[in-house]
Amino acid sequence: MGLETSVGLSLRLVQEGVLSMTDLVTRMSAAPARIIKSGGGTLSVGAVADITIIDPDLEWTVAASQFKSKSRIRLLMAGN
Numbered sequence: 001m002g003l004e005t006s007v008g009l010s011l012r013l014v015q016e017g018v019l020s021m022t023d024l025v026t027r028m029s030a031a032p033a034r035i036i037k038s039g040g041g042t043l044s045v046g047a048v049a050d051i052t053i054i055d056p057d058l059e060w061t062v063a064a065s066q067f068k069s070k071s072r073i074r075l076l077m078a079g080n
Contacts (some may be wrong), residue, residue, distance in 0.1 A: 004067045011056050021056075 010028065013019045019027070029050075040050040054057030 005062055007054060008060065008062075011054075014056070 007028070010019070010037050014024050021075050030041035033039065033050075040048055043051070
């Protein structure tokens with residue numbers, strides 16, 4: 001459930017003023033890339049184009065049956 005819902009939950013923090021959109025983007029891209037030393041998370045010339053485009057106003061419903069994760073949490077939520 002973590003990755004499948006992380007953007008939606010984090011956007012809620014932006015809506016509530018807990019984080020700015022800039023903070024959210026940094027925390028979900030540049031900061032993790034820096035921690036694992038992947039070289040990603042930047043839009044500089046010559047860098048890998050590892051970008052994601054989202055619609056922050058899109059409403060969606062969490063459906064555990066649609067998760068791609070094979071984690072134990074997913075199995076518990078699905079009732080297995």
